[in-house]
Amino acid sequence: MNATRMGAGRVEDGHLSCKIVSRVFVVDDEPVISSTIGEILRLNGFKAQSFVSPLKALDAAQRNAPDLLISDVMMPELSGIELAIRLKLLCPGCKVLLFSGQAQTYDLLLHAREQGHDFDLLSKPVHPNVLIDRVNAMTRPQT
Amino acid sequence: MDAKIRNSFEAISNLIYLIRAKTPDPIATLIYLDMVEAQVESLYKYLDAPRLDS
Numbered sequence: 001m002n003a004t005r006m007g008a009g010r011v012e013d014g015h016l017s018c019k020i021v022s023r024v025f026v027v028d029d030e031p032v033i034s035s036t037i038g039e040i041l042r043l044n045g046f047k048a049q050s051f052v053s054p055l056k057a058l059d060a061a062q063r064n065a066p067d068l069l070i071s072d073v074m075m076p077e078l079s080g081i082e083l084a085i086r087l088k089l090l091c092p093g094c095k096v097l098l099f100s101g102q103a104q105t106y107d108l109l110l111h112a113r114e115q116g117h118d119f120d121l122l123s124k125p126v127h128p129n130v131l132i133d134r135v136n137a138m139t140r141p142q143t
Numbered sequence: 144m145d146a147k148i149r150n151s152f153e154a155i156s157n158l159i160y161l162i163r164a165k166t167p168d169p170i171a172t173l174i175y176l177d178m179v180e181a182q183v184e185s186l187y188k189y190l191d192a193p194r195l196d197s
Contacts, residue, residue, distance in 0.1 A: 030150050033153060033154055036154060040161065043161075101149030102146050124150065124152075125149050125153035127156055128157055
């Protein structure tokens with residue numbers, strides 16, 4: 001069997017991986033962004049759920065905590081930074097990857113850092129291959 | 144590059160990735176192509192529109 005490079009929980013080098021599939025929440029108020037990132041992650045072996053509402057993502061996290069949150073920063077209901085802080089209170093083990101294309105994000109991130117919250121940030125536009133590499137690195141089990 | 148253009152750029156990149164991944168599925172490919180067309184159409188309109196703050 002040919003070697004296949006895929007995300008967590010998929011076939012690797014012809015052997016079925018026993019790794020647990022990572023649950024990823026994708027939050028972006030632009031439906032086409034949240035849905036396409038969710039689909040790309042599922043194609044790469046992740047259990048991804050897409051949300052256009054950060055409040056609905058928080059609600060879902062109470063029932064089933066994600067391993068990783070990928071979120072836009074500037075959203076009308078709640079900023080991605082505020083969402084990440086609230087989600088970390090609910091599920092402290094959840095990792096966070098934020099992405100944004102707006103300059104105001106840097107002020108918000110700086111403010112959060114001063115309060116002790118430090119999050120990874122990718123600048124939009126994020127190429128799908130870059131996103132997958134980053135998500136694979138963040139969800140790889142620590143050895 | 145402003146936020147709208149960054150978002151459209153990212154959406155189109157994601158859709159191209161999905162079109163390549165879903166090539167064996169012609170219906171999915173057509174749906175994603177329609178979505179690319181809608182993004183491009185929206186960018187044309189956006190770039191032609193006069194800025195509200197000018």
